Amino acid sequence: MEIQDRIESKITQGDFLANMLRVARSEGPRLQHAFVEHVGNLAEKLSVFLRANGRVQKAAYNPAEFWPRQKGRAFGFVDGGVAAIDLPGASPLGIRVGSYVVRPGDESGEREEFKIEFSIVDDLYAEEPLTFDVPEDIEDRYDDRAKLRDAARIISEIAAALALSRRRQDLGVLLVHGPLINPAAPYGPPGFPHFTAEAAESLFGAAVARDERHFIPLYRQILEQLKEASAPVFGVVERDGGGRPLLERLILTMYQAGDLPEAEKRAGLALLRKYDLSDAQILDVVLEAGEYLTPTTVPRQEPSNKWPKDWDENLKVYPNPLTTFLKPSETVRPFRVETFEGARNHEEAMTLILATARLLPGYGFPVALDIVDKFAKVPSWLSKEIGAGHKAVLLRKAFESDDRKLQEYAIKMLSVSSRDWFFRPKA
Amino acid sequence: MTWITNSENMIGTVVGNTSTDSYKFILRSFRAKVGDIVATLSAIPDDNKSHGNAIIWGRIVSIDRHNPFFPAEAAQELAEQNLRLIDTVLSTSRDYLNAEVLILGSSDEDSTSQMDLSPLTYPVQPAARVINPPASAIKKLLGASEDNVPKLHVGSLLGRSDVDVSLAANKVVSRHLAILAMTGGGKTVAARRIILALIGHGYPIVIFDPHGDYLGFYENRAKLPPGTDVKLFYPMMKVSEENITVVSDLLAKMGRKMTDAQHDFFNKIVMETKISDGTKASDYILELIQRAENTAAKIARKDKEDDAEDSPKKFGATTVNAVKRSLSFVLNALKQMEQNNKVLCERLKDDYQFHEMPDPKRDPEDIVRKKQVSIFYLAGYDHLTQSTIVSMVLDALFSHRAALTNRIPPFQTVIEEAHNFIPSRQEGTDETPSLMTVRKVITEGRKFGTGLMIISQRPARLDETILTQCNSFLVLRLVNPKDKNFVRSVMENLSESDANILQTFGPGQGIVSGQAVRFPLLVKVHHDKNFESSKIGDEDFLKAAASWNESGTRARNRGAFTAAAAPTPAAKASPDANKKEQQPAPSKAARSDPPSLKFSAVAKRKR
Ligand SMILES: Nc1ncnc2c1ncn2[C@@H]1O[C@H](COP(=O)(O)OP(=O)(O)O)[C@@H](O)[C@H]1O
């Protein structure tokens, strides 16, 4: 499909509508035509530019030949889910991180392994007071519960990947649902609590020194360990995060290398900014099925002026992800793929990612990540038949037992909104 | 710890809304099958406003399986790209199994010896653990511990060969049992099993066997318990002083209704005709017909003379002729039956010893006797004859029981191909005298110990009154929707899912329900291969046709006259027989040429 045609089809699909309306203010009438023309122009230029510089690669999709060839290899997939729980005076969490390992072509009962790597229902954080006590000095508590939860999710997912890579030395590739490396700075403001010793130990898989039990150093340590794992690890990002970190970085990198004149760099960045399309949106019309950009390192912890002073030494040495976008098929938008710098067998892994994404031809996302996502988010006892009565029974049972943890769990379960995934019916 | 609390026996967790009739649970992979008996522990309120634990028993009636991890989109891609799921990263192992359980009842948690089922009065607790009970517990539940109660062993629980299934013998013999399944479902095998169990109790048995399915009992009688006698009967109607009504019975059963006048005339000729005991009914009828002819002749003469002195013109010619015609009709049927008997005895005489059927009115003891299996072999007789025999025999035996004459013990009657003997009204019941007899036996039978076992492959064609009187059912594979619906309508406690499972049964697999069991069970009937007839059964028709030889005489006579019309050398030179063989007739030679030659000849000509 030609770029112009692709843009036309996107417009009718409504993807570009928001951008179009924004542009419309400056472009006036003949809106659609102008938009198509201009974006087409940008995309054409970008396409020619990228290809001329050997920045576009292609992963082959020959499933009938590819899959049988994977026989005997093992691939791992990790994803987690968080329950949005809001209880007064507490910051409890409900997090489950699951893993799925599969050996294509294995006809034995050992073909698949599903495991809940982490199932966290208590506080990870060491800060007093404990979950159910009313804090004596509420002002003292770090109160951004969403941030606590995000930090816990981010670190437990990556910790699960680490645990899996240690347990299954036979993995050929390990895919994580979501970014491989997240910005850490937001979790380092003053007052952001440390993890408990037990939480840190279970996340890291070994005892962690008191100073290191904070998100920023612990997350880094886990990432660094994971980088050394025998299997290359990739983060596959389902949602378009917006912005153009990759394309802009690419232009800058080339400029810095002396491959791009200053004027061209400025014009290119200005063009990108003008139409305010995200990396995924632009690349959607630039790339063809199976194509991806040559991976480029994108600094993840920028900008450094926002680093919390306590942690800037740490943030300075954070690993950065090699980033690319892969367009799985003509009809779906590219998704972001991240790995560690220096990752081996990158091309081969891209072929695997493409093949697993093509197994969901309409959705265009690696099917095994979808599988582990469902596994982590749907507790095995949940079924479509569960009604309110069941919750009440659960609660009563919990209180009949002496298990405090179970009681807390039950309360948390009941306090979450019914739309939360904890109550999501069977898929 | 008892089995009900042992977590190793756990196979799933109750989910969703529960009731006192059913519940659903999430089943762990490969831990149970449809038909399995399962148990859960649940609290039930008692009379004292407190509550105690009870074991809730149930049977899995359906299992839904779905794989939430297998998106439909993926299936499409697999198909389009011709991929094997197993070669990809897709998952096959995380199926969700949603099982539905029909509740059978509850029993005490700690009943040690006996396990009594009572109806469940309070729903099962959601989230309760579902347990796969050990065989010993199920046996206890099925009543196996009640050792003093006589049982008829039929087989094992479907999918649990370690748990035997038996019928309560008393419920089978005093009530009635229907065995229903499509052809090949295993009805006869099941009937044989139950009969063998009854034989084990020395119970008298009468079998009406239209196909010879039960001749195996005779062939293998040496393997039966000592003292067991197997008698094979062919039908025969005889008259005797005690059984003077046999002819009028025959007339009635064979559908010849007489007017009052005809009755009077019939009685008159019967009175005038001397009976010597043991005369064949056919001979006797022949005499009656002669007498009727005489009377007719007399009437004709009297008519001419117009002199009505000692014989007032009581019987008109029409009456006399009508009686004569009816008698001839019955005579015809009897003659045919006798002819058939002859053929039958001739054909089977090497392997079987057939007896003339005893007169059921006069000698019921010869038919119903302890440790005796009486088989009425009805193959080859027309429908009316078969039905008449069943009717005559059952009528007489039942009367003996009902009249409390103490001449015969209680007995069990087996009716194979019952749709022929007790058809529903739509099937046309005119020529089926057995229908009324069986109806009588089945409605009053329990009082007199004349239990029936009814076997049929077309339940929907059976008389509904009779079928609803059956208190126990063994239903094997049934596919025809009409039959399934009919079975559901007459079996009170057959659930919809049970009805749906009927078509999935293999041979010998079925549901047994009713009074003979404590609750409906899925069974695998035991197959007594030893007692199958080796001679009668599935014939190999292909082989029979291939090795068919025209009777020699017929073959010799072929063309005896037609061929003679054309003068042949053989006909002219008849003394010279040798020559004839050396020089066969040209036409004959051409006919006996191998086909290949002919084809090649044709081919040549074409060229
Ligand atoms: N309980 C059983 N176990 C094993 N095989 C059976 C069983 N019942 C029937 N069969 C098989 O099915 C065949 C037909 O059984 P049969 O009882 O004659 O069927 P029906 O009388 O219903 O037409 C038998 O010859 C046997 O091979």
Ligand SMILES: [Mg+2]
């Ligand atoms: Mg049969």
